[in-house]
Amino acid sequence: xxxxxxxxxxxxxxxxxxxxxxxxxxxxxxxxxxxxxxxxxxxxxxxxxxxxxxxxxxxxxxxxxxxxxxxxxxxxxxxxxxxxxxxxxxxx
Ligand code: SF4
Numbered sequence: 001x002x003x004x005x006x007x008x009x010x011x012x013x014x015x016x017x018x019x020x021x022x023x024x025x026x027x028x029x030x031x032x033x034x035x036x037x038x039x040x041x042x043x044x045x046x047x048x049x050x051x052x053x054x055x056x057x058x059x060x061x062x063x064x065x066x067x068x069x070x071x072x073x074x075x076x077x078x079x080x081x082x083x084x085x086x087x088x089x090x091x092x
Contacts, residue, residue, distance in 0.1 A: 030068060031077040038085070041073070047084035055081040058089045 031038055033045060047053045054071065055064040060079075062070040068078035073087065 028070070029077050031071075031074050031079050035074075035077075037074065041085040041087055043079065043083060043085040045080040045083045047082060049084055049088070052084055052088045052090075053081065054079045054083040054085075054088075056091055057084075058091045059087070060091075 031043065033039070033043055035043075054060050055069050057071075059072045060069045061072060062078075064081070067081055069081050071077070071079045073085075079085075
């Protein structure tokens with residue numbers, strides 16, 4: 001392998017290795033309210049139910065202080081922290 005190619009490969013590998021978790025999460029798709037499963041669960045991006053929001057739901061995961069959070073019901077996608085759906089349940 002030529003030295004130039006080796007250096008390019010090393011740089012690419014190092015970038016992938018040290019990609020911060022929050023960068024990976026930022027790349028996750030944001031759930032659309034028009035998504036069929038979101039519709040089935042009546043997901044909205046702004047909760048209309050006082051005290052019930054995605055970021056205080058037991059199914060939420062990740063950084064709950066962020067604008068978008070992970071949700072166990074929507075793997076690989078993020079939901080709006082201030083959103084809601086009909087299976088909301090209080091965190092223990
Ligand atoms: S299960 Fe909880 S965190 Fe997930 S979309 Fe519904 S209310 Fe939001």
